[in-house]
Amino acid sequence: xxxxxxxxxxxxxxxxxxxxxxxxxxxxxxxxxxxxxxxxxxxxxxxxxxxxxxxxxxxxxxxxxxxxxxxxxxxxxxxxxxxxxxxxxxxxxxxxxxxxxxxxxxxxxxxxxxxxxxxxxxxxxxxxxxxxxxxxxxxxxxxxxxxxxxxxxxxxxxxxxxxxxxxxxxxxxxxxxxxxxxxxxxxxxxxxxxxxxxxxxxxxxxxxxxxxxxxxxxxxxxxxxxxxxxxxxxxxxxxxxxxxxxxxxxxxxxxxxxxxxxxxxxxxxxxxxxxxxxxxxxxxxxxxxxxxxxxxxxxxxxxxxxxxxxxxxxxxxxxxxxxxxxxxxxxxxxxxxxxxxxxxxxxxxxxxxxxxxxxxxxxxxxxxxxxxxxxxxxxxxxxxxxxxxxxxxxxxxxxxxxxxxxxxxxxxxxxxxxxxxxxxxxxxxxxxxxxxxxxxxxxxxxxxxxxxxxxxxxxxxxxxxxxxx
Numbered sequence: 001x002x003x004x005x006x007x008x009x010x011x012x013x014x015x016x017x018x019x020x021x022x023x024x025x026x027x028x029x030x031x032x033x034x035x036x037x038x039x040x041x042x043x044x045x046x047x048x049x050x051x052x053x054x055x056x057x058x059x060x061x062x063x064x065x066x067x068x069x070x071x072x073x074x075x076x077x078x079x080x081x082x083x084x085x086x087x088x089x090x091x092x093x094x095x096x097x098x099x100x101x102x103x104x105x106x107x108x109x110x111x112x113x114x115x116x117x118x119x120x121x122x123x124x125x126x127x128x129x130x131x132x133x134x135x136x137x138x139x140x141x142x143x144x145x146x147x148x149x150x151x152x153x154x155x156x157x158x159x160x161x162x163x164x165x166x167x168x169x170x171x172x173x174x175x176x177x178x179x180x181x182x183x184x185x186x187x188x189x190x191x192x193x194x195x196x197x198x199x200x201x202x203x204x205x206x207x208x209x210x211x212x213x214x215x216x217x218x219x220x221x222x223x224x225x226x227x228x229x230x231x232x233x234x235x236x237x238x239x240x241x242x243x244x245x246x247x248x249x250x251x252x253x254x255x256x257x258x259x260x261x262x263x264x265x266x267x268x269x270x271x272x273x274x275x276x277x278x279x280x281x282x283x284x285x286x287x288x289x290x291x292x293x294x295x296x297x298x299x300x301x302x303x304x305x306x307x308x309x310x311x312x313x314x315x316x317x318x319x320x321x322x323x324x325x326x327x328x329x330x331x332x333x334x335x336x337x338x339x340x341x342x343x344x345x346x347x348x349x350x351x352x353x354x355x356x357x358x359x360x361x362x363x364x365x366x367x368x369x370x371x372x373x374x375x376x377x378x379x380x381x382x383x384x385x386x387x388x389x390x391x392x393x394x395x396x397x398x399x400x401x402x403x404x405x406x407x408x409x410x411x412x413x414x415x416x417x418x419x420x421x422x423x424x425x426x427x428x429x430x431x432x433x434x435x436x437x438x439x440x441x442x443x444x445x446x447x448x449x450x451x452x453x454x455x456x457x458x459x460x461x462x463x464x465x466x467x468x469x
Contacts, residue, residue, distance in 0.1 A: 002156045004204040004249055007149040007182040008163070011104055014144040015120050017097040021133040027088035030067055035088070038071035039079040047072075091136070097129055098143065102165065104176050109166045149182040156199075156244060174245065183247055187212040191241060194226025199242040199249060207241060207248035215239050219274055222266065229255070231267050233284040257287050264291040268300055278304060282312050289316060294325050306332040314340045321348045331356055338362070361440055382441070389444045390436045396455040401430035405458045408465055421461060424454040 027035065041047035047068055055061040071079065074089065082088055099110035099119045108119035115122075120140045122128060153164040154172070161177050162169040187209045205211075215221075220231040229238045238253040257264050268288050271277035277285065277300065285304070289297040301317045304310060314336040317329070321337070322345070329352045337349050338357070347367040350357050354372050357363060360382045363375050371379060406425055409418050428434070428451050436444065 001201075002199045002204055002244065002249070003202045004154050004156070004206065005151055006154045006206050008152045008154070008177075009147045009149050009180045009182055010102060010152065010163070011145070011147040011180075012150075013101045013103065013142060015099055015101060016095055016141045016143050017099070017120055017125070017129065018139045018141055019094045019097070019126070019129065019131060019135055020137040021092055021094070021131060021135045022089050023092045023133050024087040025090050027082055027086045030064065031071070031088050032082065032086060034064060034067040035071040035074070035079050035082040037068055038074070039076070039083065044068075044072065092133075094131070095141075104180065105163070105165065105170050105172065107165060107170055112166055114166045114168045114170070147180070161245065178246060181206075181247060185209060185212075185248060188248060190216065193223060193228040193239070193241060195248070196240065196242040199244055199251075203251045204242075204249045205251065207250045211239075211250060218276075220271060220276055222270055231270065233281045236263060236267065257284075257291060259291060261291050261293075264288045265293060265296055268292055268296055272300065272303060278307055282310055286312055286316060294320055294323065298325055298328065302328075302330040302333050305336045306330055309336065309339075311340050318345055318348075321345065321352065326352050329353065386441055386444060389441075389448050393436055393444070393448055393451050396451050397428060397430055397432075400425065400428075400451075400455060400458055403458055403462070405461060409461055411468075412461065412464060417457060418461065421454065421457040424450055424457070428454060 037047050037050060041050065048065060051061060051064045051068065055064060071082075074082075078089055097110075099108050099115075101108045101118050101120070106117055108115045108117065110119050110128075119125070119128075126135050126138065154177075155162040155164070155169060161172045161174055163172040164170075183206065185207060188207075190212050193215075215228055215230060217230070222229050222231075224238060227238050227240050229236045235257060236255040238255060239250055240253065241248060241250045243249075255263060257267070264287075268277070271280065280288075285300065289300060292300075297316070298320055301313050301320070304313055305317070314333075317333055318337050318341050321329075326348070331353065334349055334353055334356050337345070341349060343362075343365045346357075346362055346365050347370055350363075350366045351370055354370075354375065357366070357375075360378060363371065363379050364382055366379075368376060368379070406422070406429070409421060412418055428447070434447065436447065439447065
């Protein structure tokens with residue numbers, strides 16, 4: 001059994017049931033008066049004369065004559081009833097009831113209930129409408145007759161076709177179905193996937209040109225057991241096509257990447273082959289790499305980082321380095337790793353390609369056991385030079401601190417020289433929070449230059465103080 005949503009040009013006639021019957025309403029004074037006149041007058045001429053006598057030529061004249069004419073059509077018993085209970089008979093035309101008739105199926109729907117045949121032609125129609133009054137006349141008025149395509153639930157069971165009408169399944173002859181089924185399919189020749197001849201369950205839909213175009217919306221697809229699988233950012237969409245009762249149907253299966261190693265690797269290889277992996281969202285690529293073999297992940301990271309920058313992929317590549325994937329990294333990838341890695345990972349990046357690292361400060365953070373002889377010599381010279389600068393800085397800062405010049409200069413007149421001295425000593429006195437051991441070489445050279453200036457200012461100002469004393 002297969003259930004499908006299909007568009008059918010099923011003819012549907014909407015009929016209104018117009019029913020005329022007498023009912024009774026409380027008579028107005030005017031209606032009562034004219035009914036009394038109709039009961040007691042000898043003829044119409046004498047009644048009109050009476051109306052002329054009591055109304056003259058005013059507006060009530062025509063009004064009363066109109067009411068008299070209606071009363072005059074009633075029989076004597078009806079007029080006596082009006083005199084007795086003041087209830088006036090009224091003709092009511094009821095158009096509130098309608099139903100839909102499906103001529104191809106010979107069924108009707110009234111108040112959401114299915115009826116066999118044309119409901120408006122039922123012999124007990126009035127009883128089914130629950131009209132208690134005596135019906136004078138009933139008539140069917142066709143309001144709408146169309147066969148515009150509408151969606152219907154259609155069920156295929158063995159050799160039967162059923163269509164859902166008013167929550168009930170109605171037999172739909174095959175010859176009628178083939179006439180009313182709306183199928184604009186012209187692109188079936190584009191389909192290269194297998195077309196099955198069996199189908200079961202729900203979730204099936206009529207195959208359309210739009211669906212086929214969507215199946216081949218990109219070149220990133222493959223076939224699984226003959227069914228086309230379109231690669232998307234978050235998953236793979238498999239489209240299964242079958243032929244049933246002379247037309248094509250399809251349903252889709254969504255296959256997620258998470259936890260599916262074989263699928264992830266297949267998708268990555270195809271995207272690399274098509275050179276379209278850069279079109280994928282980075283988060284989607286990360287998902288694919290997470291569930292793939294490390295060497296495949298490495299080749300993808302190499303490919304992408306050679307073409308664009310990506311912090312997320314660089315960090316993932318660094319994780320592969322930590323896991324032991326050290327060989328076959330491209331230089332572009334390693335450069336990206338250096339941009340986003342913390343210093344604890346510099347040694348791994350260096351091992352992958354020692355020629356790539358030239359920055360002396362970065363070399364100084366690498367495990368000495370990994371360094372080439374040339375780099376090891378450069379690092380030793382760098383550290384010696386760095387330590388010499390730190391020693392010089394500390395020696396000058398120590399002398400400045402013990403000189404007491406911060407207090408001594410207060411006796412001097414304020415000048416550019418004294419102001420500069422106080423500005424520098426405030427920055428570089430013995431209590432400064434600068435950690436020279438953690439500073440870069442460039443910063444150390446800057447500190448050394450300013451502290452040397454401070455040291456020289458101290459000497460000059462001491463000479464000035466000595467002269468004044």
